[in-house]
Amino acid sequence: MSKFLKRTPFITEDGSASLRLDELPEHYHSMHGAYRESMHIYIKSGLHFFPDFAVIKILEMGFGTGLNAALTLCNKGNRLINYHTIEAYPLTLEEVGLLNYKTYIGDKYYSEFLRMHSVQTGEKICIDKGYEFTKTINTMEHTELEGGYQLIYYDAFGPEIQPELWTAKVFDKLYAAMASNSILVTYCAKGSVKRNMKAAGFEVESLEGPPGKREITRCFKK
Numbered sequence: 001m002s003k004f005l006k007r008t009p010f011i012t013e014d015g016s017a018s019l020r021l022d023e024l025p026e027h028y029h030s031m032h033g034a035y036r037e038s039m040h041i042y043i044k045s046g047l048h049f050f051p052d053f054a055v056i057k058i059l060e061m062g063f064g065t066g067l068n069a070a071l072t073l074c075n076k077g078n079r080l081i082n083y084h085t086i087e088a089y090p091l092t093l094e095e096v097g098l099l100n101y102k103t104y105i106g107d108k109y110y111s112e113f114l115r116m117h118s119v120q121t122g123e124k125i126c127i128d129k130g131y132e133f134t135k136t137i138n139t140m141e142h143t144e145l146e147g148g149y150q151l152i153y154y155d156a157f158g159p160e161i162q163p164e165l166w167t168a169k170v171f172d173k174l175y176a177a178m179a180s181n182s183i184l185v186t187y188c189a190k191g192s193v194k195r196n197m198k199a200a201g202f203e204v205e206s207l208e209g210p211p212g213k214r215e216i217t218r219c220f221k222k
């Protein structure tokens with residue numbers, strides 16, 4: 001059984017829930033605020049980098065609690081989103097029910113959030129006008145990427161826990177799957193990871209992080 005499957009919910013400093021792994025020193029989000037982190041890194045530095053009315057194909061590595069996918073839905077404005085997420089160790093609906101995300105997502109989208117958790121692997125669903133969603137239940141290493149992504153949310157567990165997901169080889173694969181003028185955003189600002197991103201061909205920018213984190217990383221493919 002994978003060491004990523006035993007996890008326990010906890011409340012982060014901004015009041016939003018997250019999960020911690022029972023067998024490894026790792027969380028699904030920052031202890032300083034899951035909601036604040038997701039909004040700062042993936043929505044404000046990622047999704048909102050693109051203008052309103054843009055058509056954006058998004059790849060998320062690590063669907064996890066589904067918080068990034070749900071906040072993308074809530075904050076998309078008039079953008080047209082095709083959202084593809086990969087998750088090797090999906091949560092059960094019972095685990096999802098322990099998270100207090102209705103407060104952050106709102107009643108209107110909460111049932112859609114549950115639907116995102118329930119879909120079969122590879123099934124494409126239309127969540128709302130302008131938001132298509134597909135989930136691949138597999139490891140990223142074994143997933144063939146469709147390509148043409150304008151935005152990647154790279155939200156794997158940290159390089160101390162899963163170094164194999166932060167190598168130049170992985171960033172080569174992501175770079176090849178991205179469209180021209182596209183970006184990748186991640187919470188990770190480790191020097192060796194940024195060097196691997198540069199080796200894959202990315203232009204790498206450090207941005208101010210959310211509370212409790214000095215920097216985050218945004219990469220560009222020209």
Ligand SMILES: C[S@@+](CC[C@H](N)C(=O)[O-])C[C@H]1O[C@@H](n2cnc3c(N)ncnc32)[C@H](O)[C@@H]1O
Nearest residue numbers: 062063064065067068087088089139140155157
């Ligand atoms: C930092 S958490 C993701 C947080 C998530 N974006 C959220 O908002 O809850 C990392 C996620 O990657 C998943 N994961 C771990 N190894 C993976 C792999 N090799 N391929 C795909 N997903 C993986 C974990 O199960 C976990 O859900």
